[in-house]
Each structure stands twice: as C-alpha cells, then as structure tokens.
Amino acid sequence: MTNENIVELKNITVTFDGEKILDRINLAIKDKEFVTLLGPSGCGKTTTLRVIAGFVSPTEGDILFDGKAVNHLPPHKRQVNTIFQRYALFPHLNVFENIAFGLRVKKVPEAEIKKQVTDMLKLVNLSGYEKRNIAKLSGGQQQRVAIARAIINRPKVLLLDEPLAALDLKLRKDMQVELKNIQKSLGITFIFVTHDQEEALSMSDTVVVMNEGVIQQIGTPQDIYNEPKNAFVADFIGESNILDGVMKEDFLTSFSGREFTCLDSGFARNERVDIVVRPEDVDIVPEKDAMLLGEVTSVTFLGVHYEIIVDIGGFKWMIQTTDEQKVGDKVGLYIEPDAIHVMKKSKYSGMYGDYSTFSDEIEHLSDLEEDEN
Ligand SMILES: Nc1ncnc2c1ncn2[C@@H]1O[C@H](COP(=O)(O)OP(=O)(O)OP(=O)(O)O)[C@@H](O)[C@H]1O
Ligand SMILES: [Mg+2]
Structure with a gap:
C-alpha cells in the first residue's frame, strides 16, 4: 500500500x-x-x-x-x-x-x-x-x-x-x-x-x-475563511465581528438582543456560542426593514468601499459598504442566514471581534492630524 x-x-x-x-x-x-x-x-x-x-x-x-x-x-x-x-x-x-x-x-x-x-x-x-x-x-x-x-x-x-x-x-x-x-x-x-x-x-x-x-x-x-473554528481564527483571517450568542435550537440563534435564522445545527439547545459576521456580509437597509439599528461612529474611505463602525447597543460592528454614510447617521442592518457563522466557545471567546478599540485608534489618529494642522 x-x-x-x-x-x-x-x-x-x-x-x-x-x-x-x-x-x-x-x-x-x-x-x-x-x-x-x-x-x-x-x-x-x-x-x-x-x-x-x-x-x-x-x-x-x-x-x-x-x-x-x-x-x-x-x-x-x-x-x-x-x-x-x-x-x-x-x-x-x-x-x-x-x-x-x-x-x-x-x-x-x-x-x-x-x-x-x-x-x-x-x-x-x-x-x-x-x-x-x-x-x-x-x-x-x-x-x-x-x-x-x-x-x-x-x-x-x-x-x-x-x-x-x-x-x-x-x-x-x-x-x-x-x-x-x-x-x-x-x-x-x-x-x-x-x-x-x-x-x-x-x-x-x-x-x-x-x-x-x-x-x-x-x-x-x-x-x-468561511468556517473559522474559533474566535482566534476568525479574527486572524480577515475582519470579523465576533459576538456572544446562544444557539436556541438548530438553525436559530440569538445575539445582539434578538433571534436570527442561521444555517448552523448540531449544537446543544441553548448552548452559548460565538457568532461571526463578516463586515462585507452586513447589508444597510431602511429602518423599517432592519433587524438591528445602530449609529455610525466612524467612516473610512478605502477606494472600493467604505469601512464604517456602527455602534449597536454598545458593541461596535465593522461594516463594509459602497454607500456613503456619515458619522452620527442612524442605520438599519440586515443579515442573511448564510452570513451568520456559529462557533463553539473557546479560550479565545471574548478576546476578539469588537471594533471599539479600532474606532478609538481612528479617533486618536484624526486627533493627531488635527493637532498637526
Ligand atoms: N532555540 C530556542 N531556544 C529557546 N526558545 C526558542 C528557540 N527557538 C525559538 N524559541 C521560541 O519559540 C517560540 C516560537 O518561535 P518560532 O521561531 O518558531 O516562531 P515563528 O512563528 O517562526 O515567529 P516569526 O513569525 O517571528 O518568525 C518563540 O517564543 C521563540 O522565542
Ligand atoms: Mg519564524
């Protein structure tokens, strides 16, 4: 053989x-x-x-x-x-x-x-x-x-x-x-x-x-990229919003204070999990169609798209969009079931995937720029 x-x-x-x-x-x-x-x-x-x-x-x-x-x-x-x-x-x-x-x-x-x-x-x-x-x-x-x-x-x-x-x-x-x-x-x-x-x-x-x-x-x-095993991998490979969630039952999860249909199954009922949503997989929609509502706290133009930070109940999401948004805008978000990836809890849970420090860094940088001008 x-x-x-x-x-x-x-x-x-x-x-x-x-x-x-x-x-x-x-x-x-x-x-x-x-x-x-x-x-x-x-x-x-x-x-x-x-x-x-x-x-x-x-x-x-x-x-x-x-x-x-x-x-x-x-x-x-x-x-x-x-x-x-x-x-x-x-x-x-x-x-x-x-x-x-x-x-x-x-x-x-x-x-x-x-x-x-x-x-x-x-x-x-x-x-x-x-x-x-x-x-x-x-x-x-x-x-x-x-x-x-x-x-x-x-x-x-x-x-x-x-x-x-x-x-x-x-x-x-x-x-x-x-x-x-x-x-x-x-x-x-x-x-x-x-x-x-x-x-x-x-x-x-x-x-x-x-x-x-x-x-x-x-x-x-x-x-x-699509099925990271844990929060470390999700964070290290590309940008990720990583949220604390609960798997209610097969194909139904909850995070950010509401339930979402997802494609994942095989977890225990009410198992605590980590949720990954990639910045390019969040759609910005009118408030009446939104699953989540948030406020834009930072906007960076990157040529092909904008990278915006949206505060949803204190958690800062990174979202990539081709539509221009302004700091302070209220936005509605929509997440398709296949944009939600559910992971087991690991020793890396809670360590990654909130962009609070990211927007602090950007603010710090723009403060420095203003000081120079
Ligand atoms: N000969 C050695 N004696 C003691 N510690 C060592 C020795 N070689 C490597 N280490 C330690 O082992 C760890 C892994 O080192 P390694 O060189 O494999 O990392 P790496 O992933 O290649 O990092 P980098 O991306 O910086 O090259 C480091 O903490 C390093 O300090
Ligand atoms: Mg090396």
Missing part, C-alpha cells in the same frame, strides 16, 4: 527551557501539496519547519517521510531543502556558483552542472545573470537565486520560511505567482510559512493556522 502523505507530524511537542513551544502538532501533508503555516510572530512556525528539516529534535512525537519515521535522520539525509527566513546566499560566490553549490557538493560533472544551472536561471527568470555579484542584486533577484539554489537538487519537499517578507508589495505579488508556477511545474511539495493571511489564502491548497504552539485549524483557504 502506498502512503499518499509525503510528510506527517504525529503529536510533535517541542520544549525549550521548560516552555512548550509546540504542543502536540498533528499534520499530514500530501505529495505535491502547497501547505502554508500561518500565524502571528512567535507561534512556532519556524520551529515546525526546523523539526521537519531535522534541525530541532522534538521532545515528543514522530516525523514521518513516506510513512517512515525519520526522527533519527540528520538534515542532509532527509528529502527536504529549506529557504530560510534570511536567504543566506554566499556573498563571495556569483549567481552561477550560488545555484551550482548543491551539485558541486554532490560532485556532478561540470557539463551537467552548466546545463542544470542554465535551466534553473531560465525557470526563475534570471538568464544572463550568471556572473553577477550577489551583493549587486535586488531583493527580488536574490530571492530568485535562493529559490533556484534550493530546488536544483530536486528535493521532494521544499520548506520556505517567509521567503517574500523582505520584498515590497508589488514584487511580493509577482513572486507569489512565480513561486506558485514553479511549484506546479516541478511538482514539489511546498511547506510555506507566512504571517500574511492574504498571501496564505491566495497561494495555498491547505492552510494551517497556528497560535501559541497549537494548531487552531487546518483547511482549504475557503474553509478557513
């Missing part, structure tokens, strides 16, 4: 100085999959990559490649290559020699090296740059040398630790597309790390959301 999982982490725990950095991580990665580890700084993303690469030994648990435990194998005996958070190119070698490095170590014949490096340069759009000094390349070009150097040995798995973090937005977007194309055309499994949720959603087959050394959710980008 073939095992379709190329990499598996089973109950991986890592403890540094008595502190749990990774806490029972379970993850199965399929051959040729693009998997992204996403989470805030310090949540354990790099440590997870280092466990897979073999630079960190777990305190507990197993790392499997093709179904076989590799805990005892040193990094160079695993079928992985890593692009580190800092590219770590050799400053004294030119572009050609940086890329050729892995082949020289393996004593590949010169003619073959020449051919393979030339192919790689073409793949990463750097043909003609062979003799360039590494220090004289732009950030994006260095990035592409790092990619070429990491994939020339055709690893089955490539680990990429925030490879695009140092690039400006435009270049970053271009490189996202290029990386994805390289991954598809070479059929390599990518395990990619980022703390940028948009990057994770746009590039990945599977997103793994981490916080405090614990996997919070594993799913497709659509799952993660």
Whole structure:
C-alpha cells in the first residue's frame, strides 16, 4: 500500500527551557501539496519547519517521510531543502556558483552542472545573470537565486520560511505567482510559512493556522475563511465581528438582543456560542426593514468601499459598504442566514471581534492630524 502523505507530524511537542513551544502538532501533508503555516510572530512556525528539516529534535512525537519515521535522520539525509527566513546566499560566490553549490557538493560533472544551472536561471527568470555579484542584486533577484539554489537538487519537499517578507508589495505579488508556477511545474511539495493571511489564502491548497504552539485549524483557504473554528481564527483571517450568542435550537440563534435564522445545527439547545459576521456580509437597509439599528461612529474611505463602525447597543460592528454614510447617521442592518457563522466557545471567546478599540485608534489618529494642522 502506498502512503499518499509525503510528510506527517504525529503529536510533535517541542520544549525549550521548560516552555512548550509546540504542543502536540498533528499534520499530514500530501505529495505535491502547497501547505502554508500561518500565524502571528512567535507561534512556532519556524520551529515546525526546523523539526521537519531535522534541525530541532522534538521532545515528543514522530516525523514521518513516506510513512517512515525519520526522527533519527540528520538534515542532509532527509528529502527536504529549506529557504530560510534570511536567504543566506554566499556573498563571495556569483549567481552561477550560488545555484551550482548543491551539485558541486554532490560532485556532478561540470557539463551537467552548466546545463542544470542554465535551466534553473531560465525557470526563475534570471538568464544572463550568471556572473553577477550577489551583493549587486535586488531583493527580488536574490530571492530568485535562493529559490533556484534550493530546488536544483530536486528535493521532494521544499520548506520556505517567509521567503517574500523582505520584498515590497508589488514584487511580493509577482513572486507569489512565480513561486506558485514553479511549484506546479516541478511538482514539489511546498511547506510555506507566512504571517500574511492574504498571501496564505491566495497561494495555498491547505492552510494551517497556528497560535501559541497549537494548531487552531487546518483547511482549504475557503474553509478557513468561511468556517473559522474559533474566535482566534476568525479574527486572524480577515475582519470579523465576533459576538456572544446562544444557539436556541438548530438553525436559530440569538445575539445582539434578538433571534436570527442561521444555517448552523448540531449544537446543544441553548448552548452559548460565538457568532461571526463578516463586515462585507452586513447589508444597510431602511429602518423599517432592519433587524438591528445602530449609529455610525466612524467612516473610512478605502477606494472600493467604505469601512464604517456602527455602534449597536454598545458593541461596535465593522461594516463594509459602497454607500456613503456619515458619522452620527442612524442605520438599519440586515443579515442573511448564510452570513451568520456559529462557533463553539473557546479560550479565545471574548478576546476578539469588537471594533471599539479600532474606532478609538481612528479617533486618536484624526486627533493627531488635527493637532498637526
Ligand atoms: N532555540 C530556542 N531556544 C529557546 N526558545 C526558542 C528557540 N527557538 C525559538 N524559541 C521560541 O519559540 C517560540 C516560537 O518561535 P518560532 O521561531 O518558531 O516562531 P515563528 O512563528 O517562526 O515567529 P516569526 O513569525 O517571528 O518568525 C518563540 O517564543 C521563540 O522565542
Ligand atoms: Mg519564524
């Protein structure tokens, strides 16, 4: 029987100085999959990559490649290559020699090296740059040398630790597309790390959301966005209004002082839950058709739409709308059943999803601006 999982982490725990950095991580990665580890700084993303690469030994648990435990194998005996958070190119070698490095170590014949490096340069759009000094390349070009150097040995798995973090937005977007194309055309499994949720959603087959050394959710980008498991995930991925609610019965919930029809079921009767409503899913309607009434406390124009903050009984909602509203306007809100997502209570309940501090920040910023004028 073939095992379709190329990499598996089973109950991986890592403890540094008595502190749990990774806490029972379970993850199965399929051959040729693009998997992204996403989470805030310090949540354990790099440590997870280092466990897979073999630079960190777990305190507990197993790392499997093709179904076989590799805990005892040193990094160079695993079928992985890593692009580190800092590219770590050799400053004294030119572009050609940086890329050729892995082949020289393996004593590949010169003619073959020449051919393979030339192919790689073409793949990463750097043909003609062979003799360039590494220090004289732009950030994006260095990035592409790092990619070429990491994939020339055709690893089955490539680990990429925030490879695009140092690039400006435009270049970053271009490189996202290029990386994805390289991954598809070479059929390599990518395990990619980022703390940028948009990057994770746009590039990945599977997103793994981490916080405090614990996997919070594993799913497709659509799952993660539409069906967040808890308040942390809902808040970390996009903007969310997160409310304290009660599941009255299947398909009926209550929050903000009234009942709403929803599409969720399977909760206990009157179970306390967290409710997520995305800012783009709230409609502004005339008061007579409204489910909720509120007052606009802040308006920000963002080009495509306005982002407004609406106070409803003391809770501040974020709503995105293309209609212009003014601070102080009374507005009616309407929420379709499929715009309501119900989540189990978790340790993150009550920590996220009220935009009170957001509007305070905006007020503070506009106060500062007024002071300057
Ligand atoms: N060798 C080490 N010894 C002690 N603590 C460590 C060590 N390496 C990492 N840590 C700690 O483990 C936690 C997770 O670190 P890690 O580098 O995995 O985070 P990360 O998710 O990659 O963060 P970032 O987005 O900032 O790169 C941090 O609190 C870090 O300080
Ligand atoms: Mg890191």
